Amino acid sequence: MAKERVTDIVERLALPIVEAEHVELVDVEYKKEGTNWYLRVFIDKPEGVDIDDCSRVSEQLSEQLDIVDPIPNAYFLEVSSPGAERPLKKPADYVRAIGEHVHISLYEPLDGQKTFEGILCNYDESVLELEIRVKTRTNRLEIPTEKIAQARLAVEM
Structure with missing residues (x-):
């Protein structure tokens, strides 16, 4: 054991x-x-x-x-307290964070990037949907949850 x-x-x-x-x-x-x-x-x-x-x-x-x-x-x-940039670890943490600004770090690049910040739009145990701004455009990105190394709430600048 x-x-x-x-x-x-x-x-x-x-x-x-x-x-x-x-x-x-x-x-x-x-x-x-x-x-x-x-x-x-x-x-x-x-x-x-x-x-x-x-x-x-x-x-x-x-x-x-x-x-x-x-x-x-x-x-x-x-x-x-975990502070304003509280980590997201459990499924309930992600569900509670829907609509919030989050920072996501990945184990491996997705679309050439390993980190993303944006609004968490949706979450289920296999994928989360993130709304990210790229210059003047807003894009939606689906991230498989098994690729997430760390996630946390983020203070929007």
């Missing part, structure tokens, strides 16, 4: 906590920056999270992490 990833364990521990706090678990990251390890948990809710939401989730999650102890080395736990 494959060893379970730290992020999967943390997600499993965090889900009941965020549900009880009426917030959404957006993402979990575990990464090394310089000589330090960071465990980042991103939460959100429709009206946005505040410092009290982050604090409550952090305290409860910290207790669970101390009990389960899935991380052998020292790390910093950070619980925060």
